[in-house]
Amino acid sequence: MTRRSAPATRLLTVLALVAALLAGTAPWATAADKPTVTLSRTQAGTGGSITVKGSGWRPRTLLMMLICGQSSPSRGVIGGTNSCANADGLAVTSDADGAFSKRLPVAEPPRPCPCVVHVATVTGAEKAQADAEFKVAGHPVKALPAESGDGQLSMVTDTRLDGSSGVLTWFGAPPARTFTFTVGNVGSTPVKDPVFQVGTSHGVFAPQWEEQQWRGTIRPGRKARIELPVELTAGAHGSYLVSLKYGGKVLAEQPWGVGRPWGVTLFWILLCVVVPAAVFRIGMAVVDRLRPRDRPFQGRHRGSQRLAELTVRMPRLRGARQDADTPAPAPRTAADAATTTTLPWFTPDTGPGVPAAGQLSAPPDNSQTTKGTT
Incomplete structure (x- = not known):
């Protein structure tokens, strides 16, 4: 380095320090500005309270304080906010x-200890958090799961939802699918029995996360095909989004369109038709049983006998079908044909078309008439 370049180097250094001070990122202020949390007591029982103090946070920033289980200051909250007493x-x-x-009431988290008091920012683009070790008296204690070293899961590919809806889903049963994806370990150590979070969201609502553990070991630089079950509530329909999260990061999302359970609608339509019909039939049966009896048996017998006499007197229709008990008439002979009876209002000599005795028929039109003497 020459003598003429030394002043320029000093000038650049001074300008860099001034810029760092103006931006609030001075190198010696980094450690001092790191958020920290201290507690008035490291152990307390449910119903008591502790004083939580913090420093190094951004000014005028909204923070949230929670007591979380299955956590440590070095590893953070392993199960996310699901391990904290959010209420x-x-x-x-x-x-x-x-x-x-601020004073914080002591409450038992949903997961066993070791526990921490977790403080995290709620507003602002930059997220910050800090944990302080704490023990809830009387709360169960369970060892933390083994660390996976430097193993990191990423490279999620080939995501899809396998399965189809059956007949029961058409009638309102919970729709179910299998979320299948391929994940790779880009770290230097194996990852054993990773715990994923699968969430389902509908419309603008936030996902409902559920932890699912996959049994197996993913070696460094290797891939694994993982299948996790996904199930919605009964009668769910519409557009859903299935999300996959691991280590606090969303790795994949898959849309899911669920059809409407039309079988339920058909069931209600049939119910509205069948029930009134059944009530009508029952009502008619009750009315038929409660209505008064008819006239005595003898009266009915006389009326039916008169009706039978009128039926016998009526002439039989031509071509009517004979009863099975009535014998067929005998064939007519030549003698019977010769002695056919005539209608009562005609005599043999006065039938239709036969001129009466002593009556002349009119001459035909083409016959010659004789002119008499004048």
Whole structure:
């Protein structure tokens, strides 16, 4: 380096320090500005309270304080906010210096200890969090799962939802699919029995996460095909989104369109038709049983006998079908044909077309008439 370049180097260094001060990122201030959390007591029972103090936070920032299980300051909250007592958490805002102090009631988290008091930012583009070791008196304790070393799962490919809806789903049964994907280990150590989070969301609502553990070991640089079951609530229909999360990061998303259960609608339509018909039949049966009896048997017998006499007197229709008990008439002979009876209002000599005795028929039109004497 020459003598003339030394002043320029000093000038550049001074300008860099001034820029760092203006941006608030001075190298010696990095460690001091790291968010920290301290507790008034490291152990307390349910119903008590502790004082939580913090420093190094961004000024005027909204923070959330929670007591979480299955966590440690070095590894953080392993199961996410599902391991925390969310209903008993409190919000606090840092002051102008990035510090705060507030009392937090002690509550048992849903997961066993080791526990921590977890403080994280709620607003702002940059997320920050800090944990302080804490023990809930009387709460069960369970060892943390073994660390996977430097193993990292990523490279999620070939995501799809396998399966189809059956007849029961058409009638309102919960739709179910299998979320299949390929994941690779890009770290330097194997990952054994990884725990994934599968969430389903509908419309603008937030996903409902559910932890699912895959049994197996993924070696460094290797891939594994993983299948996780996904199930919705009964009667669910519409557009859903299935999300996969691991290590606090969303690795994949897959849309899922669920059809409407038309079998339920058909069932209600049939119910509205069958029930009124059954009630009508039952009502008619009750009315038929409760209505008064007819006249005595003898009266009915006389009326039926008169009707039978009228039926016998009526002439039989031509070509009517003979009864099975009536014998067929005998064939007519030549003598019977010669002595056919005539209708009562005609005599043999006065039938239709036969001129009466002593009556002349009219001459035909083409016959010659004789002219008499004049």
